[in-house]
Amino acid sequence: MFYETDRRDRALLPHDPFKAMVAPRPIGWISTRGLSGAVNLAPYSFFNAIGGAPPLIAFSSEGAKDSATFAEESGEFVWNLATFPLRDAMNATSASLPRGKSEFEHAGLASAPGVKVKAPRVAASPCSLECMVTEIVRLKDISGQPMGAILTIGQVVGVHLDEAFIRDGRFDLVAAQPILRCGYAADYATIGALFQMARPG
Template sequence: MYYEPGRMPHGLPHDPFKSCVVPRPIGWISTTSRDGIDNLAPFSQFQNITFDPPIVMFSANQASDGRRKDTTVNAEQTGQFVWNMATYDLREAVNRSSEEFAPEVDEFAVCNLSKAASRLVRPPRVAESPIQFECEYLNTVRIPGNGIMGTVDVVFGRVLAVHVADWAMRPDGRIDIPRIRPLARLGYHDYTSVDHVFTMPTVMKADGGAGLEGSPEKALAALGPR
């Protein structure tokens, strides 16, 4: 099967594009508007893009009526947002929060989620989520698209603080991913969760290995005296 998006039909019942880049971490982003209304929404185009300093990004397509997403507007206007890890146990709330609510609607209340106060930013954290990042908004790259929803805002933020629940840690000091079961997006209406992990040590040299681990301190130490 071969097709050229926008030029040649794929001939399938459903477009396969989003099912080719999987699994995708979910950016479950909480923000607070300038009027003090809390907002919560999931984005399936989310990723950390570097570790020193830690930077994350999420992509928000426009709403079906052509409006920019409340999450994007709030992050830009207030300079803050929080990422909350979506898990299998929270899947129904994640799905419910994806609905296009009006800006004055608090999705925490709609989804029966508890708010946990952040330390460095104003938006609350999802208390039921095992891991959260408090983030400082950096900038937005706006990419024009086709149709009302095609235009996308790619939002970048610097991680200022990391919260990890005690129960989510293993005795050896690592995060217990199979216990948490992070939720990830596939294509169509499909999701998956991580319930199996295997270890494969890197073949890179010491400094590269430290970078893969994501530790600025170890990466710096691996370079040796300068």
Template sequence: MRIEHDPALLDRTAVYRLLTSTVVPRPIAWVSTVSADGVDNLAPHSFFTISSVTPPIVQFTSVGRKDSLRNVEETGQFVVNLATEPLMEQINETATDFPHDVSEFDAVGVEREPGVRVKAPRVAGSPVALECELHSTLLLGDSTVVFGRVVHIAVDEAVLDHDHPEVTRLRPLTRLGKDEWGTLGGIRDLSRVRYADRSPTN
């Protein structure tokens, strides 16, 4: 038997828990930015996905007015650093609500490297960095969706299989419900079937 819910009758926390425990696993955008005053910021955002390929656009959602959003609005730039299993502890630490004038890079001890097309620093230990320029933002209720056009992609050659990032080398990290995190786990190959190749059924 299912338990039925009307979101309009639930408080915000209950809706949040139901959504974030059901929409899983969620990839993590480890977003680095720099403020107009020159303070670097680094924070994980698990409401994250690809929006478009041509042009290449990714999106993350800031729930509330967080430093990542403020900095992007001020500078028009950010970097999405791939969140990986070996960096899990540091990623979690950067989710702390540090004051605006404190850099998570320094507070947590994350090594920086300069961006190529943007002023925001990249995470040196992350195997993939997507440098982005702000495309647009969309306010939805208590959250703001940030769309960034990818203007530069940096990939560590150690995770490549020829020119293709290989997922077992990437070791991506995901968010689940509560304080749960997900690692890669099992992998299955299953090709998409074209309609013309479908077997007739009785």
């Protein structure tokens, strides 16, 4: 079948399958500190690594939410790996709280200070990436109209890594049990196994 995105057969596909097709996605569990000192922690479905040398990551906020706002005004943010043991706490940080109320406190999470940035990190996460903002992009559609989405790109300037997950010189992703965002409202996945495939010469 083929359909134009604004002409989906809603009898056949009552739920938009876009997020189910572009999946699974790593979760952008982003912690920030605003210039006022207010701290925010929130998970983002639209997140990924976008460069390797230097390492760059990006998250997209559908609207001027605290994470995007605080990252823009402070010029920094921290990404924290969301894992299966932390799933309920991660989910709790997605709640709409009044500005100034701590998602760390609401979710029962301890924070730890950054080294290169003022934003805190999730102490229980097995890895966190401290980032300095390199670019803020107000996204537009094909007609040039603003979508309301804000893409925040950051360069990784510091890495926190729990040494308990280092095996033979590599970060053991399966042991860390990351959770991944899937298609529909409540869908998540975990990594069960890895397989290797050599790139052709």
